[in-house]
Amino acid sequence: MTVEIAIDDDTPADRRRRKVRDAIIDAAEVIFTAEGEEGISMRRLADSIDYSPAAIYKYFASKDDLFEAIxxxxxxxxxxxxxxxxxxxxxxxxxxxxxxxxxxxxxxxxxxxxxxxxxxxxxxxxxxxxxxxxxxxxxxxxxxxxxxxxxxxxxxxxxxxxxxxxxxxxxxxxxxxxxxxxxxxxxxxxxxxxxxxxxxxxxxxxxxxxxxx
Missing domain, CATH: 1.10.357.10 (Tetracycline Repressor, domain 2)
Known part of the structure; x- marks a missing residue:
């Protein structure tokens, strides 16, 4: 009998990056649900999760990229x-x-x-x-x-x-x-x-x- 083993190719760094990206999207969802596009700014989003705006831009090059994820x-x-x-x-x-x-x-x-x-x-x-x-x-x-x-x-x-x-x-x-x-x-x-x-x-x-x- 052949047993297939799923291999996770993600490195710890990949998993951390995905976790941070998901956290950014989750925070953006909260603001977006209540206020729509007008409520979203990279600075406000960064403040809500204790990140710097520069850190947000490492994951999303622009608001358009963030909206695409939402x-x-x-x-x-x-x-x-x-x-x-x-x-x-x-x-x-x-x-x-x-x-x-x-x-x-x-x-x-x-x-x-x-x-x-x-x-x-x-x-x-x-x-x-x-x-x-x-x-x-x-x-x-x-x-x-x-x-x-x-x-x-x-x-x-x-x-x-x-x-x-x-x-x-x-x-x-x-x-x-x-x-x-x-x-x-x-x-x-x-x-x-x-x-x-x-x-x-x-x-x-x-x-x-x-x-x-």
Missing amino acids: RDTFFERLMERIRGAQEVGGETPSLCARCMRAYIETGIEEPNHYMMAFSTGKKIAPHVHDEQDVAFQAEHALVGMIEAGMAEGVFRTVDPKLASKSVWASLHGLTTLMVSMEGFPAGMPGSEHVTADAVIDFHTDMMLRGLRA
Whole structure:
């Protein structure tokens, strides 16, 4: 019998560096969650963890680099929520609805992170996919659910990649409204029953109706 032994190639210096980097990100997350991008400065961040600004710059060359790290950790949390919704199992339409709700709720719970994550103006290279990229993983999961629904006969035959883009655009639109428009979905008199939960349920149902066979 062959026994495979995992080898940790990290040196003690590598581990210390990663620990310090994680501590910087954690401290930045606390400030960012409460105050957004405007609350972050390298000096304030350094003071919060008893480091010098020069020490922070050894790990992050600029605020943009730091924001990129915060963005990455947000996308990882978002993907964890989607995976958690998938792991519950069940019929494909209800599985899709749970994943859609998980996406929207994560954005609502972390509004500063969500708005920053999609406000960079970053271009997407066409036809280039990195399987380690969380955005690719999320799209792959959505495409997989649509393909599963088609195979089961509960979704009509569509281009799953095209459908996934349409579903994401719709999810992103509602999430952005809920995050950026204070009081949404409150509206005209007599619409008190139109709660955030009701809008999310209706929205996901409408998207699924568009996919159903």
